[in-house]
Amino acid sequence: MNSEQKQLVTATVPTLREHGVALTTHFYRRMFEHNPELKNVFNMGNQQNGKQQMALAMAVLAYAEHIDNPSVLTHAVTKIGHKHVSLDIRPEHYAIVGRHLIASIGEVLGEAATPDLLNAWATAYQELADLMSGLESGLYRDAVAQEGGWTGWRPFTVKRKVEESAEITSFYLYPTDGGKVATFLPGQYVSLRLFLPELNLFQPRQYSLSSAPNQEYYRISVKKEAGSQHPDGLISNRLHQHVQEGDLVELASPAGDFTLDTSRQTPVVFVSGGVGQTPLLSMLEHLVETGSNREIVWVHGSRNTKVHAFREPVAKLTAHHSNVQKHIFYDQLEPNLAVVEGHYEGIVDLQKLNGGSLLREADYYVCGPAPFIRKQMKDLAALGVSREAIHFEEFGPATLTA
Template identity: 40%
Template sequence: MLPTQIELIRASLPTLREQAIPITQAMYRRMFAANPEVARMFNPAHMHPDGQQGALAGAIVAYAEHLDELEVLHDALAVIVHKHVAVQVQPIQYDVVGGHLLAAIAEVLGDAATPELMDTWAAAYGELADVCIAAERGVYEQQRVAPGGWTGLREFEVVERRALTPMITSLRVSPVDRQRLPTFAPGQHVSVALPGADSLALRQYSITQAPGGDSWRFVIKAEPARDQHEPGVVSNRLTQALELGAKLNLTMPCGCFTLDPTAGDHAIVLLAGGVGVTPLFSMAAASVAAKPARPLLFVHAALDRSSRPLEADLRELANVAPGFRYVRIHEQPAATERLGVDYDHVGLLDHARLTSLLPADPVERAEIECWTCGPDGFMVSVDAALERLAVPRARRHFEFFGPARPLTES
């Protein structure tokens, strides 16, 4: 982009920050009305200002702030690219989104949306689209040529189904074609499509095991109705209505929230909130397989025992790995639960609790590496506590179940 164009967009930043949410709301309204086929890529439960609308608004503002230094946004763009690949975004869809985004900017800004500003935003969007399309093409190609890999969707069947809690189910699936499965990075997820339900969005579920084998396991929570949202259609079908032999369509594994179990010998800290345990278990299992003596602290915070699946699996890791430490925290233990048997601490995983669990030596704390996954509020609180404890930002990793956004928000 020309320097004059960059300055024009920067001059519009105050208005953009103020109107970013109304712009994204107008864009999605326009796009879903004119192009309903695109709606399948979005989870309806996330379509609100604190979800997808807010995530896109934040991304637009961040892009405008760093037009001439996109390297600052490298990690954020990598996450966006993998999220796009997970829902099978194709280049032609960038034209659809771009058209509705520009129309929404014009609608919301009104007279302030001068022809010069709109031309500049069209150029800025075009440049960003080119960057994303090239990166996504690279990921699709890597998936295609990987041993056991594929593009698009591949048919699997359910070969095992176990209820872990009243609301959480473990499903194991195997490819119908009986051909090999590709490897994946611990922490990655796949997108799942229900055959015959083309109107439903693809849903992402973490592969809850160490890489390897001829089948994959997912641990899925049936999402109940909450606030103004209906119960999760896909999660309830997967957990309540799916029988052995049922067919599912899966994408290749995606995601940047990963752990290399062979890298380094420093201590690993995995902090899970509720069903956020699923990608972290994959990391823990892979780490134990690679380096069982490596120090690994696994903390699982939940409302009570019914919100904490994988108890037996995590205990098995603790039994076979001398470096593995497993800590359970219940916010509201049930009356039948016993301290020291069903859980180790009462309350929240807050600054005080983390202080007691992490090394007291600041030098040792600066060398640990943390991965955090769970509800938004949990991750905001935990990341703030890690910041206070001087765990370096570069050694703190987190994953949202839904649209990604900065942990400093909410």
């Protein structure tokens, strides 16, 4: 891009701040009207609840704000690249998206969308598309380079279905072709795709891998969305209600940049809320199975014991490994737990653990819904933990990252 084009893009920042969601809403509506086959690629639940429109609006705004130095967005671009690879996004998709995005800018801005402005945004988009495609091609190459690796969608068989709590069930997934599965980094996820007759569409969803790598199977642990018949709950509920042992599902290869840094020997503090514990379980199991001497603190919040998944396995780990300790928060503490050490009433409050449990030199891994993450980030900052030591994963469109 030349300096004049950059100035034109920068000049649209105030408009994007005020009308960005209107633009992205128009864009998605236009794209799905002209290319309905892409409904099989996008999460239509996040379309219905508006999360995807908001996430894209924030991403477009961030790109426009940093058009002079897009390198500051490297972390966000990497996270998006992993998500695209997990959805089998290819370069040809960028051409379709670009065509509809530029057209949408013209249609939404009207007379303000001069030919020079549209050309500037087309150039900016192409540079971003080239950057993303290059990043993603490297991830695809890495995926197939390892034993058991693949790209695209691969059939897996549900060999075990285990109820972990009143809300969460684990699915043990083995390759239908009998081959090995690629290893993964603790904390990564897989995309799972099912056909939904209700929508007459294939729909993908991302689920964290909840066990340590083993090269034989993948385990995902899925929360049932009670009473949800909307697209954002249909896949999870179909897994619970209709997918049985012996059934087939399709998976993309593991992806995600929220991963345990195994090169470090610092203490580790895992902080999770609800089903947000799933990627942290993979990290915890990996550390224990590899005989790590790192000090480990497990902090988890749940509504009550009935919905608290993996309660017993984590308790056994802490009982048999002196370097692992746990702290559990329940919305309402049951009488038999009121006197048990390491149990607390209320939401996860790290201030209550401001003793030997929370160490400033530790690495913190936080996972849960956006409000949960915001609170933990604020509390950790108040406790003097540096931002560089905090790693977080937000389920759904990455609005916090954007």
